[in-house]
Amino acid sequence: MSAAGLQHATDRMRRAGVPDLAIEVFAHYYAQLEEGHTGLIPEDSIDPVLDVTDIAEVEVSPEQQREALSKTVMIKLNGGLGTSMGMDRAKSLLPVRDGLSFLDIIARQIRHTRTAGDIGLPLLLMDSFRTQEDSLAALAAYPELAHEGLPLDFVQHQEPKLLVDSLEPVDWPADPSLEWCPPGHGDIYVALLTTGLLDELIARGYRYANTSNADNLGAAPDGRLAGWFAASGAPYAPEVCRRTPADRKGGHLGRRKSDGRMILRDTAQTPEEDMKWFTDEERHPYFHTNNLWFDLVALRDALAARGGVPGLPLIRNRKHVDPRDPDSPEVYQIECALGAVVELFDDPQPVLVERGRFLPVKTTDDLLLLRSDAYEMGEDFRLRLVPEQACLVKLDSRHYKRIADFDAHFPQGAPSLRDADSLTVEGDWTFGADVVATGDVRLTDPGEPRTIPDGTDLATFDGRDA
Numbered sequence: 001m002s003a004a005g006l007q008h009a010t011d012r013m014r015r016a017g018v019p020d021l022a023i024e025v026f027a028h029y030y031a032q033l034e035e036g037h038t039g040l041i042p043e044d045s046i047d048p049v050l051d052v053t054d055i056a057e058v059e060v061s062p063e064q065q066r067e068a069l070s071k072t073v074m075i076k077l078n079g080g081l082g083t084s085m086g087m088d089r090a091k092s093l094l095p096v097r098d099g100l101s102f103l104d105i106i107a108r109q110i111r112h113t114r115t116a117g118d119i120g121l122p123l124l125l126m127d128s129f130r131t132q133e134d135s136l137a138a139l140a141a142y143p144e145l146a147h148e149g150l151p152l153d154f155v156q157h158q159e160p161k162l163l164v165d166s167l168e169p170v171d172w173p174a175d176p177s178l179e180w181c182p183p184g185h186g187d188i189y190v191a192l193l194t195t196g197l198l199d200e201l202i203a204r205g206y207r208y209a210n211t212s213n214a215d216n217l218g219a220a221p222d223g224r225l226a227g228w229f230a231a232s233g234a235p236y237a238p239e240v241c242r243r244t245p246a247d248r249k250g251g252h253l254g255r256r257k258s259d260g261r262m263i264l265r266d267t268a269q270t271p272e273e274d275m276k277w278f279t280d281e282e283r284h285p286y287f288h289t290n291n292l293w294f295d296l297v298a299l300r301d302a303l304a305a306r307g308g309v310p311g312l313p314l315i316r317n318r319k320h321v322d323p324r325d326p327d328s329p330e331v332y333q334i335e336c337a338l339g340a341v342v343e344l345f346d347d348p349q350p351v352l353v354e355r356g357r358f359l360p361v362k363t364t365d366d367l368l369l370l371r372s373d374a375y376e377m378g379e380d381f382r383l384r385l386v387p388e389q390a391c392l393v394k395l396d397s398r399h400y401k402r403i404a405d406f407d408a409h410f411p412q413g414a415p416s417l418r419d420a421d422s423l424t425v426e427g428d429w430t431f432g433a434d435v436v437a438t439g440d441v442r443l444t445d446p447g448e449p450r451t452i453p454d455g456t457d458l459a460t461f462d463g464r465d466a
Contacts, residue, residue, distance in 0.1 A: 005167040006030050009160045012169050016180075019194040021308045022157040026183065029334045032314045034167060039314035041265045043274040046254030048284050049262060052240060052350040058228045065223030068230035070119040071207040074221060076106060077290075077338065078135055078214040079128030079156055079182050083323055085364060086402030090131035092214040093138055094403065096361070096370055097377055102214055103135060107142040108381040113221040116380075121221060122206070125153035125214070126191065128182045148204060154195045156187045161321055161331040170321050170331050178322055184335030185213075185290075186312050189299065193308055202296050209299075211338065212291040217370070218359035219291045220382050225351065226293075234349040235298030238264075238339055240286035241358050246392065248279035250287035253342065253350060262348050264288055264339040268315050286350070288339050289358045293351075302344040312340040359383060364406040365393040368423075372414040391420040391437070396445070399428045415458070423458075432456065 006027060013023050032039075082091030092102040100108075110123045123145055127135055132155055139145060139152055146152065158180045160169035172178050188211065192198040201209075208229060212219030219239075229237050238253065251266040270278045277283055303310060315335040322328040342348045361367050369375070374391055375383045400406045412433035417423060420437035427445030432454035441458045452461065 005162070005169070006034075009162065009169045012160050013158075016158065018157055018159070021194050022159075022183075022187075022190055025187075025190050025309050026159050026334065028309055028311065029183075029314050029336070030162075030167070033162070033316060033332060033334060037314055037316075039269050039316050040271050041254070041263070041269045041313070042271055043277040045258070046256055046263065046265065049253040049255055049350060050285065052286060052352045053228070053232075054352045055225060055228060056352075056354070058224065060224045060227035060231070062223075064227040064231065066117050066119060068208065068226035069113070069117055069121060069221065069223050071205065071230070072221075072226050073122045073124060073201055073206050073209050073296075074110060075124045075126060075188070075209055075211040076214040077185050077188070077211065078103075078125040078131055078153070079185070080213075080215065081128075081130055082403070084362070084401075085367075085406075086404060089134045090127075090214075091361075092131075093134060094361075094367070096217065096367070097375075097383075101138065102217060102361075103138050104141075105217055105377075105381050105383075106214065107139060107145055109217075109220045110145065111142070112380045117223070120147055122147045122150050122201075123152065124150070124197070126185075126188055127153045127155050129155060129158050129180070130177070150200070150204075151197075154191055154197055156182050156191050157194070159183050159334065161319075161333055164318065164330040164332055167332070170329060172321050172328070175322065181333045184315060185338035186310070186336030186340055188338060189303060189310050189341060190308065192299075193303060198296060198300055198303075202300065207296055208293060209296055210291070210293050212289075213360060215362070216289075216291070216358060216360045217383050218357045219289075220380070222357075225353070228351070229293045232349055234293075234347060235295045235302070235345040236342060236348045237293040237351050238342060238348070239289045239291035239293075239353045239357060240350050241289055241353060241355050243281035243285055243287045245281060247281065247287045250289075251337070251339065252278070252284040252287050254284075256343075261343045262350075263313070263343045264337055266315065266337055268317060269313065286352065289353070290338060291353070291357060292339060292341075294341070298345065299341075306344075310336070310341060310344065312336040312343075356383075356385060364400050364403065365395050367403075367406070368395065368410070368414050369393050369417060371410075372417040374417040374420075386418050389421075391417040392422040393417070394422070394424045396426050396428075400425070412454070 080091045317333040320328045321331045415435035422440045424442045428449040430451045434455045437458045
């Protein structure tokens with residue numbers, strides 16, 4: 001390997017108009033990649049983080065809540081295309097409930113909070129070059145969201161995908177857009193700098209930001225969390241939830257033994273031999289939700305001390321240049337995690353939140369649950385789980401993974417899952433209207449496409465009438 005690969009990559013970025021600071025950050029990670037850094041964090045290099053604030057035990061007055069929210073901006077990470085579900089546009093445009101998409105519900109959550117509290121509460125999307133146009137077109141239905149001259153979005157940077165064998169930027173004439181990738185959610189901090197938004201928000205009197213994934217509708221505006229964070233004086237607070245055996249893939253916080261700094265460790269940063277500890281909910285009892293609170297001034301100061309280069313841990317993602325073609329060349333995508341910023345601050349304060357703050361939709365399994373009657377949506381457009389515990393859904397990926405196939409198998413909507421403990425579907429089943437699941441339900445593969453009749457109670461269904 002040589003400096004040629006880096007030169008070719010940065011030349012390509014300059015031609016595309018990528019800001020100098022973003023190119024400098026890319027070069028920082030490229031050097032690590034060339035030196036053989038993997039970004040792995042061994043278990044014996046960290047201690048578990050056990051000391052967290054339980055928000056359920058915190059009292060915040062209505063006045064404190066309103067005051068904190070009036071100085072808060074909501075940032076939604078909206079760069080994902082939903083390619084794992086066969087989508088080719090922003091996942092946030094996917095209908096979730098009552099014909100409303102993620103963006104519809106987010107917009108209405110913001111609008112309700114503004115009206116109820118008589119506050120501004122700006123909404124900012126961090127879009128990617130692939131999601132911006134469609135997302136802004138969808139938000140045009142909510143002209144009232146425009147706030148004090150602030151934009152509705154900013155775009156994260158783009159960088160070349162790098163060939164695994166040479167670290168040269170890949171060429172893919174069949175679809176040149178696939179030669180590029182966003183540099184992970186951790187790019188938000190550099191993007192806020194290069195767009196001037198960080199200084200602009202501070203100048204307008206905003207002090208706090210609450211950041212979350214657009215596909216997590218649980219992360220609605222929350223006055224108690226805002227009030228607690230403002231009163232805490234903390235520069236940064238990640239929201240965490242208690243882990244269960246179903247949460248073994250989620251990242252977690254750790255304290256680095258070498259310098260005592262709190263860090264975030266994701267699955268991609270865990271050595272294979274340490275996965276038994278990564279997935280141990282007793283050793284690491286809290287998982288990271290990717291809902292963050294940070295003090296805008298503290299963030300500006302932390303970045304300024306580093307010349308604008310956050311220096312967050314590398315995540316080296318190995319993929320195919322065309323994710324739909326396993327025979328296309330293998331590439332590295334250089335990324336860093338949003339929550340990795342925790343190590344920039346001297347006194348971060350993790351906060352334990354209720355599970356309802358974490359409702360991500362990563363698969364059609366998650367989507368079916370949110371579309372079902374296991375959840376209700378209130379006048380504040382927040383989704384609330386009706387039963388004490390959510391049904392565990394597992395759909396056959398051969399027939400339900402892609403959103404088009406999924407919708408075709410539930411033409412009348414989701415079955416009732418309010419009284420179900422689990423729903424496992426094996427094989428090709430199309431669900432009729434008003435199908436009900438109770439307890440533990442398992443549909444075995446019939447070997448051919450079958451339809452479940454309208455009104456079927458799956459607790460007594462044996463498939464012979466399908």
